Every structure is written in C-alpha cells, then in structure tokens.
Amino acid sequence: MTLQLSDPDLLRSQAYVDGAWVDADSGATFPVVDPATGDAIAQVPRMGAAETRRAIEGAERAREAWAALLAKDRARLLRDLADAMLANADDLAAIMTAEQGKPVGEAKAEVAYAASFFEWFGEEAKRVYGETIPAPMPERRIVVLRQPIGVTVGITPWNFPSAMPTRKAAPALAVGCPMVLKPAEQTPLSALAVAVLAERVGIPAGVFSIVTGDAEDAPLIGGEMTSNPLVRKLSFTGSTEVGKLLMEQCSRTVKKVSLELGGNAPFLVFDDADLDDAIAAINVAKYRNAGQTCISANRVLVQAGIHDAFVERVVELSKTVTVAPGFDPAATIGPLIDEPALAKVARHVDDARARGGEVLLGGGVHEQHGRTFFLPTVITGADMSWQMSNEETFGPVTAVHRFEREEDAIRIANDTPFGLAAYLFSRDHARIWRAGEALDYGMIAINTGFISAAEAPFGGVKESGIGREGSHHGIEDFLELKYMAWAGIR
Ligand code: ADP
Numbered sequence: 001m002t003l004q005l006s007d008p009d010l011l012r013s014q015a016y017v018d019g020a021w022v023d024a025d026s027g028a029t030f031p032v033v034d035p036a037t038g039d040a041i042a043q044v045p046r047m048g049a050a051e052t053r054r055a056i057e058g059a060e061r062a063r064e065a066w067a068a069l070l071a072k073d074r075a076r077l078l079r080d081l082a083d084a085m086l087a088n089a090d091d092l093a094a095i096m097t098a099e100q101g102k103p104v105g106e107a108k109a110e111v112a113y114a115a116s117f118f119e120w121f122g123e124e125a126k127r128v129y130g131e132t133i134p135a136p137m138p139e140r141r142i143v144v145l146r147q148p149i150g151v152t153v154g155i156t157p158w159n160f161p162s163a164m165p166t167r168k169a170a171p172a173l174a175v176g177c178p179m180v181l182k183p184a185e186q187t188p189l190s191a192l193a194v195a196v197l198a199e200r201v202g203i204p205a206g207v208f209s210i211v212t213g214d215a216e217d218a219p220l221i222g223g224e225m226t227s228n229p230l231v232r233k234l235s236f237t238g239s240t241e242v243g244k245l246l247m248e249q250c251s252r253t254v255k256k257v258s259l260e261l262g263g264n265a266p267f268l269v270f271d272d273a274d275l276d277d278a279i280a281a282i283n284v285a286k287y288r289n290a291g292q293t294c295i296s297a298n299r300v301l302v303q304a305g306i307h308d309a310f311v312e313r314v315v316e317l318s319k320t321v322t323v324a325p326g327f328d329p330a331a332t333i334g335p336l337i338d339e340p341a342l343a344k345v346a347r348h349v350d351d352a353r354a355r356g357g358e359v360l361l362g363g364g365v366h367e368q369h370g371r372t373f374f375l376p377t378v379i380t381g382a383d384m385s386w387q388m389s390n391e392e393t394f395g396p397v398t399a400v401h402r403f404e405r406e407e408d409a410i411r412i413a414n415d416t417p418f419g420l421a422a423y424l425f426s427r428d429h430a431r432i433w434r435a436g437e438a439l440d441y442g443m444i445a446i447n448t449g450f451i452s453a454a455e456a457p458f459g460g461v462k463e464s465g466i467g468r469e470g471s472h473h474g475i476e477d478f479l480e481l482k483y484m485a486w487a488g489i490r
Helices: 049-068 071-087 089-100 104-127 163-175 188-201 218-227 240-251 275-291 304-319 339-354 406-414 429-438 471-476
Strands: 015-017 020-022 029-033 040-045 131-133 141-148 151-155 179-182 208-210 231-237 256-260 265-269 297-303 358-361 377-380 397-403 421-425 443-446 479-486
Touching (some): 040 188, 049 151, 049 179, 049 208, 049 218, 071 089, 071 104, 089 188, 104 471, 151 163, 151 218, 163 231, 163 471, 188 208, 218 240, 231 240, 265 406, 275 304, 275 421, 297 406, 304 358, 339 358, 339 377, 339 397, 397 406, 406 429
Parallel strands (some): 151 179, 179 208, 231 256, 265 421, 297 397, 421 443
Antiparallel strands (some): 015 020, 131 141, 141 479, 358 377
C-alpha cells in the first residue's frame, strides 16, 4: 500500500542534520516496515558517528544565537510548530500508523499530545525565573541564574513515535538548548515529519537535528552522543538495559542524564472500587497502543470480594476490542511492533498456562491477520512467579492476581525493581492516601487510566529512571543554575 498524504512532502527518506536533508556518508539505507503488513514504507539513512558528530557541531554553532533569542520569540516559533503539527494531524497520523501500527484515531490523538509539548513548554520557558538569596554579609548579594544547559541529545523508542521526540525536544528548545535526536529505528518517519515542520516554521539550522540509523547503528550514534564533550545532556526513553549503558557512557564526560525506562505497572482494584471506572481504565491502560506502553497495566491485582465481577467485566470489555490493521476504521488495537514482540507476548502467555493460569479469552495470534496481531487476552490465577509479573509484556494481555488484604497488594505491587506508574481504584479516601503514599512509583493514577499530560511530571523511581518530563520540573533538566556572588555593595 502506498501512503496517501495530502502533503507528500512530510514523508522523508533523508535525515535532517544541521538544517540540511542528507543521506548517510556511506549512502546506506534501511527499510522502515509497516508492522501490519511487513512491507517497506520508506528507506532512511544508516548513519553513524561521523554524521552524529556533524549534527552535534551544528547544534553547537546554533547554540548561542538560539539561547540569545527572547523567550517569547522562541515560544512563538514553538507555538507555530505546534499549530503546524495540528494542521497536518491527518498526515502525521497516517505516517505514524504506517510505521508503528496503532489505529489511526489513536495516532491522531498522539499527534495532538505531541504538539501540546511545544505549546506548553514555549509558554513555560517565559517563566524561567532566577532567584536572589539573602546574603550572610552586608556588602554581598547572592543571585542565581537559570541558564540553558547547552547542546542536548535525545534517544527515543518506537511506541510513541511523535510524542517521545517532542516531549524531549520541546523543553530543550524552549529554554534555548539545541537538540540532536535519534528516533527508534522502527519509527523514524514521524520524527522526520516533525523536523519538516520545524524547518518550515523557521526553527534555525542546527537547533533541531535528526540522525537516523538501524539497530546496528544505534551504538555508534549513541556512542558519539554520549562521548562528545560538546553535549551537556542526554534524555533517553527506552529499555532499562540500554538506559544503564548510556548512563555509564555519559559518566565519562559527566553529562546530565534523564532516563525514562521500563515499568511493571501494578493496577490495584480494591473491594470498594467503582467497577465502571476500573474497566474504563483497563481499556486505556491495557489496550491503548495494544498494551505497548511503559505505563501499561502489567499486573492487575484485584481484591477477593470484587475479583469475579471484575474478571467478568474485563472479559466483556475485551470481547468488544477489534483487532485489525490501524488503517481499518473499526480497529481498536492494531499489530504489535514486530514478530519478536509477538513472540515475547506468546512466551508470557505460555508460561502463564504452564503455571496454572486460566486463559478465559484470547491467548494466541489473530487467525485472519496473523504475524504481529495478538488477541485480547484475559488470564486469571496470576502470581509473582510468572514471567509476565516480572517483565513488561507489552501486549494486550490482562493477567489478574487475586489478593485478600490491602497490605498484601502493596507488598506485591512494590515487589519489583521498577517504579514508573501504578494505578489504584477505591472510593475510600483514607485507603487512597495510604496506598498512594506506600506505592513506590513515580506516578499514581487514582480511579483513572489516563495520566499523561504536558502539564504533569512524567517519570519513575528505582530502575524506571531519573528525572521528570513534562511540567515545570521537566524544564529543570535542561537548565543549569549559576550562582553569582556579588561583593562590594557598600
Ligand atoms: P525498546 O526495547 O523499546 O526497543 P531500546 O532501549 O532497545 O528499547 O531502544 C530505545 C532506543 O534506544 C531506540 O532508539 C534504539 O535504537 C536505541 N538504542 C538501542 N541500543 C542503543 C545503544 N547501544 N546506544 C544508543 N542507543 C541505543
């Protein structure tokens, strides 16, 4: 299928380095594949260290002038970029569905979410206030500036091809830092389309570059990004394993890092929960993006008194989920990103069966679509010995654990090295406070499945990461404090 776009210019097969659309030095390319069909949509450059270095040097050249612009002028450009994304939302959504697979309506919602970061951070950067501190000596003044950290780099995953790049680039650009971004090899086209619009609205050359590469190129691109002394900050979203490696690499030149890594989200449903709320949340926290998000509910812990009613409702909900290619208007979930992703989900389900789990619905590959399409699956009898209780399943599988006491649920929920998002459902305010405070997670969703917003601090604790994205906290990661000690004021 060829992609039908109102503006075919948004689909690029070159990278965007220092204000120019370029091929790899070697001329080598790799295919971007539609996960629904396995067909190549486009070829993009296989870049490495040399191209990445050039992008970083371009960013360094652009840095001073970009940082010297008035915050309101940067904000205007970012607002124009957000507007351009919204004006082209249908095309951006089509590109995203083609490379990532999510239903086109969901892709369009992601485009709006992705654009919101440019709008919000542009406005917020007008309020990067400094500080004066009462000094311990009469002739002294203590003044603190908050200044852009310098050249930044971003590395993003495939599950949110537009929002992950913009969540990083928006705060960086807003406060005056250029960014060189490496999108995931599975989904570079959405990031490149944002760069087309950035160029169109007049973001200067070098301020926002995109370097593309295949899986084998990622260590070369990442190696340059993490070793180049011009780079002052890395923002990474992806696996804990790669995050740890990049953090280690960044230590050699003491770069600031923010990491948004894996999760293993518990979803706690207490006896006094509103079932409608909990089921509406499962629909989001389990089936959005076919369960391929780092905040997807991974362990669904349900109290004994509501367990059977909850399971019945999840099965009912899951029967309404339509598995189909993302361009099919009926689709509520599309394909998984690739065949290895499906193999992992199938392995988790087989493991659950072998350990006595009861598969009430689904449990296998979609008969008609095959390959990367997994059925909505509901399994009961889960416990912490299961593979899926310890690793992210990243698929449309709801595995239900039964618990008796609140303290058991909290203990099980915290029994993981991860700490990104947790969900809790209860109508008892005291319980919500108790559980909310006891859960070792960076984000707690209370009676909802939606938590992501540009206004809110997104991020995790423990091995789920460092730092926060979104909100005024997200801007801090791109700023340095400078203390000025003024003496001689007599
Ligand atoms: P996922 O399991 O979501 O694919 P990864 O951590 O493997 O998570 O990938 C997230 C991003 O990190 C992708 O852009 C990928 O290309 C990149 N990446 C993977 N390995 C490295 C590496 N060694 N150095 C730099 N980037 C890497």
